[in-house]
Each structure stands twice: as C-alpha cells, then as structure tokens.
Amino acid sequence: MPTFKIAIVGAGPAGYFTAQAFQNAQTEERTFAIDMIERLPTPWGLVRSGVAPDHPKIKTVSKVFEKIAKVPNFRLFANVELGKDVSLKDLRDQYDAVVLSTGASKGRKLGIPGEELANSLSAADFVPWYNAHPDYVNTEVDLSSDTAVVIGAGNVAMDVARMLAIDPIELGQTDVAEHALVKLKQSKIRTVIINGRRGPEHAAFTSPELRELPKLKKTNVWMSKADIEAAISRTGDLPEKDVKNNLDAMLLIAEREATNHERTIHFHFLSTPKEIKGNGRVEEVVFTINKVEYGKVIPTKETFTIKTGLVITAIGYDAVEYPGITIENGRINNIAGHIEHNVYTTGWAKRGPTGVIGTNKSDSSDVVDLIIEDLKEPKVSEGITALLKSGHDVIDQLAWEKINASEVISGELVGKPRVKEVDWKRLISLGRS
Numbered sequence: 135m136p137t138f139k140i141a142i143v144g145a146g147p148a149g150y151f152t153a154q155a156f157q158n159a160q161t162e163e164r165t166f167a168i169d170m171i172e173r174l175p176t177p178w179g180l181v182r183s184g185v186a187p188d189h190p191k192i193k194t195v196s197k198v199f200e201k202i203a204k205v206p207n208f209r210l211f212a213n214v215e216l217g218k219d220v221s222l223k224d225l226r227d228q229y230d231a232v233v234l235s236t237g238a239s240k241g242r243k244l245g246i247p248g249e250e251l252a253n254s255l256s257a258a259d260f261v262p263w264y265n266a267h268p269d270y271v272n273t274e275v276d277l278s279s280d281t282a283v284v285i286g287a288g289n290v291a292m293d294v295a296r297m298l299a300i301d302p303i304e305l306g307q308t309d310v311a312e313h314a315l316v317k318l319k320q321s322k323i324r325t326v327i328i329n330g331r332r333g334p335e336h337a338a339f340t341s342p343e344l345r346e347l348p349k350l351k352k353t354n355v356w357m358s359k360a361d362i363e364a365a366i367s368r369t370g371d372l373p374e375k376d377v378k379n380n381l382d383a384m385l386l387i388a389e390r391e392a393t394n395h396e397r398t399i400h401f402h403f404l405s406t407p408k409e410i411k412g413n414g415r416v417e418e419v420v421f422t423i424n425k426v427e428y429g430k431v432i433p434t435k436e437t438f439t440i441k442t443g444l445v446i447t448a449i450g451y452d453a454v455e456y457p458g459i460t461i462e463n464g465r466i467n468n469i470a471g472h473i474e475h476n477v478y479t480t481g482w483a484k485r486g487p488t489g490v491i492g493t494n495k496s497d498s499s500d501v502v503d504l505i506i507e508d509l510k511e512p513k514v515s516e517g518i519t520a521l522l523k524s525g526h527d528v529i530d531q532l533a534w535e536k537i538n539a540s541e542v543i544s545g546e547l548v549g550k551p552r553v554k555e556v557d558w559k560r561l562i563s564l565g566r567s
Contacts, residue, residue: 135164135165136163136165136511136512137164137165137167137512138167138230138231138509139166139169139229139513140169140229140230140231140233140505141169141171141232141517142171142233142235143171143172143233144170144172144179144236144481144483145171145174145177145179145212146177146179146180146181146237146481147179147181147199147481147494148235148237148481148483148494148497148498149170149172149179149481150170150198150199150202150203151480151494151497151498152235152498152502153168153208154198154202154495154498155498155499155502155503156168157208158499159503164506164509166207167209168207169209169517169518170208170209171212171216171225172213172529173212173214173215174267175213175268175529175537175558175561175562175565176529176534176561177199177203177210177212177534178196179237180237180491181193181195181199182196183265183266183267184262184265185265186296186297187265187297187308187309188296188297188304189293189346190308190309190551192491193551203531208531210529210530211528211530212528212529212530212533212534213528213529213562214518214526216236217457217458219521219522219526220518220521220522221457221458222456222457222458222459222477225521226476226477228513228515228520229476229513229515229517230476230509230512230513231505231508232476233477233480234459234466234473234477234478234480234483235479235480235498236453236454236466236479236481236483237451237453237481238451238454239258239451239453240258240452240454241256241257241258241259241450242449242450242451242452242464243256243447244285244407244447246408246410247410248410248411248416249447251414251415252274252276252412252416253276253415253443253445254410254445254447255273255447256447257290257294257447259273260273260294261293261294263275263311264297264318265311266309266310266312266314266554266555266556268556268558268561271311271313271556271557275314275317275444276415276443276444277322277323277444279323279443280322280323280325280443281323281324281325281327281442281444282298282323282326282327283326283329283442283446284326284328284445284446284447285329285445285447285448286329286330286448286449286450287328287329287330287331287332287336287337287339287403288448289338289340289343290448291330292339292343294448295326295328296399298321298444298446299323299325299326299353299397299398300350300352301351301352302315302318302319302321303352304350305318307549307550308551309545309551309552309553312553312556324396324397325397325398326397326398326399327401327440327442328399328400329402329403329405330402330404330405331404331405331424331431332403332404332424332426332431333364333403333431334357334361334362334365334403335365335377335381336431337380337403340380341379341380341382341383344384345383348390352395352396352397353399354392354394354395354397354399355398355399356392356398356399356400356401357384357387358388358401359385359389361388361403361404362385362388363385365384365403366381366385369381404425404431405421405438406421406422407419407420408420408422410445416443416444417441417443418439418440418441418442419439420438420439421437421439421440422436422437423436423438450486451464451482451487452464453465453482453483463486464486465483465484465485465486466483470501470504471497471500471501471504472504472508476508478501478504478505479501480498480501481497481498485497527565527566529565533565533566534565536564536565537555537561537564537565538552540555540564540567541554541555
C-alpha cells in the first residue's frame with residue numbers, strides 16, 4: 135500500500151483541517167504520512183493568538199485539533215521556520231506534496247499621512263500583543279488618552295474595540311496576556327469609536343458578534359438608529375440573508391434603552407480617514423464624510439475631526455512573503471489552491487483574510503481532493519528529519535502537550551483557562567521538561 139508524504143506548513147486552523155482532510159481520505163489503496171511544520175513553539179495559530187480572550191467558546195475548536203494530532207500518521211514539528219531552518223525547495227524534494235497554510239499576518243496600511251506616528255497601530259500588532267504571542271510582547275501600546283479610534287468594519291475591529299472598552303474586571307478570568315491585562319487595568323480610555331468607510335449594510339461584522347455586544351456589563355454600545363434605518367431602506371425588500379441578520383442585530387442595539395456606564399463603544403459609518411495628525415504621536419484623525427448614491431459609496435467635501443491618542447487599523451491582512459512564493463493581492467499566487475508542481479496552499483494564505491474558522495474546513499477539503507488527483511508514485515525520502523540540523527530544538531506533539539499542561543495548571547491556580555507563557559526560550563524549556 136503506497137504511503138504519500140505530506141508536509142503542511144502552518145499549525146493554525148487551515149493546517150489542521152488540511153491534515154484532517156488527508157486523514158479522512160485514507161483508503162486501503164493509499165495512506166498519508168503528515169508532518170506539520172510551525173514557526174512558533176506553540177500550535178493552533180489564530181485560535182491561540184487571534185481569537186479574543188473573552189470569546190472562550192470559539193477556542194474550543196482546539197479540541198478538534200488535538201484529536202487530529204493523536205492520529206498515528208501525524209507528526210508536529212514546531213519551532214521550525216520555513217526559509218530559515220528548512221527551505222521550500224528542500225521540502226518539495228522530500229515530500230509528495232507541500233501545503234502552505236501560513237495565514238496572513240501582515241496588517242494592511244491605510245496609505246494616508248500620519249500613519250507612521252507613534253500610537254498608530256495595526257490590529258496585526260495589537261491583537262497578538264493582548265493574546266500573548268511571543269513576537270509581540272514588547273509592542274508599544276499607550277492607553278493614556280480618553281478616546282481611541284478603531285478603523286475598520288469587521289469582526290477584528292469589533293474585537294479590538296471591545297478589548298479597549300471592556301472593564302478589565304471582565305477579563306480577569308480569561309487567558310488574556312498578563313502584560314496586557316496590567317496595561318488595560320491602567321487604561322484611561324473610556325470612549326472607543328469604530329469608523330467604517332461604507333454604510334452599515336456593507337459592514338463585514340457577523341451577526342453573532344453584534345448580538346454579543348449588548349451583553350457587555352459595564353460598557354455602553356451606541357449606534358445611530360437613523361443610520362441603521364437608512365441602511366435598511368437602501369437594501370430594499372430582499373436583502374441578502376447575512377446583510378439582513380446584521381441590520382436586524384444593529385437595529386436592536388440602536389433601539390435598546392440607553393445605559394449609563396463609564397465606557398462606550400460608538401459606531402460611526404460612512405467615514406474615511408484622510409489624515410492622522412500629531413506632533414510625533416497621534417493627536418487627532420481627520421475623516422471625510424461619505425454618502426451612498428445608487429449603491430456606491432462616494433466621498434463628499436465635508437470632513438470632521440476626532441481628538442484621540444490612539445488609532446488602531448483593522449482593514450485586513452496580507453500574506454507574508456518568503457523565498458519561493460509570489461504574493462498577489464495579499465495572498466499567495468495560486469489557482470484553486472495549486473501554486474506550482476507539488477506545492478499547494480489553504481486558508482488565508484490561499485484566499486485572503488475572509489471567512490470564519492469553520493470556512494477552512496471545506497476550503498482545505500477541496501484542496502486536498504485536488505492534491506490527491508495529482509499524486510502519482512510516492513517518493514522514497516526521509517522527510518524533514520533529513521533537513522534539520524543536529525540538535526535543533528523541535529517541539530513535537532509530546533513537547534507541546536507538556537507546554538499546554540503547564541499553562542493549564544498555572545491557570546487553574548488563579549481561576550483562568552490557562553496562563554500563556556510568552557517567552558520563546560521558556561516555552562522550549564517547558565517542552566523539554
């Protein structure tokens with residue numbers, strides 16, 4: 135029975151669902167030996183370093199990942215970096231198929247004056263900072279102003295706004311990074327304004343996220359009822375299901391009885407940032423007011439200004455470049471997941487930063503079907519063990535389980551799901567213990 139060697143680069147949702155699709159495709163005629171390669175010492179990708187700490191239910195998908203990892207044909211090689219420890223060419227030579235599930239971690243830029251001022255951040259830096267990603271522990275975040283501006287109209291923008299506007303007491307029993315919790319407790323921010331370029335009907339929020347907002351115990355959530363009603367009018371009698379669900383959820387927020395808490399999330403639609411101003415650091419943002427005509431968003435000549443000391447942009451992500459691949463429109467250049475020869479891609483690296491975690495399941499399955507069609511005779515090779523230098527500190531599944539257990543035990547002592555370790559060397563040490 136032929137066994138094909140598969141290398142999956144990236145241990146996030148796309149990588150695990152790709153591994154699962156290969157496991158499900160095994161037959162009496164063919165089997166697969168799957169090696170998952172991850173740059174960080176810890177797997178799970180955005181489930182660990184992207185999902186907001188106050189949304190623990192979303193993180194339970196990690197139980198699925200652990201089940202996939204227990205199948206005998208699966209091996210984890212964490213703390214192994216593509217382009218540094220192994221090359222794409224070497225992986226291509228050693229494996230029957232290489233799947234790049236490397237995600238998209240580079241924050242897109244606004245391209246406006248003042249974007250490089252101090253305290254103008256990307257969500258691509260802020261989110262991993264509060265989620266204990268070891269590369270972002272030292273991200274400079276100044277929370278000393280009373281107002282923060284979040285630019286973007288998707289779930290990441292909403293997560294960022296919520297983390298800035300939530301009472302830190304509500305984060306006490308979560309796995310938020312300890313260094314971030316200390317700063318959030320000292321935060322002076324009391325108003326967070328989410329600015330979207332288009333109207334409410336075009337926002338990329340999902341309705342479950344919107345419906346969660348009013349459950350914040352100590353934060354006001356404000357939307358203009360007139361804005362939502364105008365958007366409902368523009369969508370007509372037969373809006374798309376997702377649009378209708380979003381607008382229904384927004385209308386509930388706009389119509390609910392006003393609360394009188396110290397902290398507020400304020401939604402502001404039809405506004406495009408024109409310039410960020412300040413003397414060495416952010417002091418205000420100038421916006422152009424937009425209008426909707428015949429379904430199109432058109433800028434007007436009117437502007438308004440928001441005084442703020444912090445701007446966080448959440449306008450999308452691009453895949454990171456590395457030797458051997460081409461990035462086009464923020465994603466790896468591919469056709470239906472095929473890059474070239476025996477190299478493929480899944481997840482955000484393939485399609486760009488769209489969809490929720492579950493989207494990766496069907497997406498990965500489609501690409502695996504394509505790979506299986508292309509497979510011929512299996513290679514005779516050693517795989518990644520032939521490529522790594524002697525003495526390289528690999529975090530395998532057993533080592534990761536030691537890290538995981540240590541974090542969970544530390545969490546149990548203080549009433550949290552886990553206390554994440556943020557130091558790279560300490561993570562490797564825990565894996566060795």
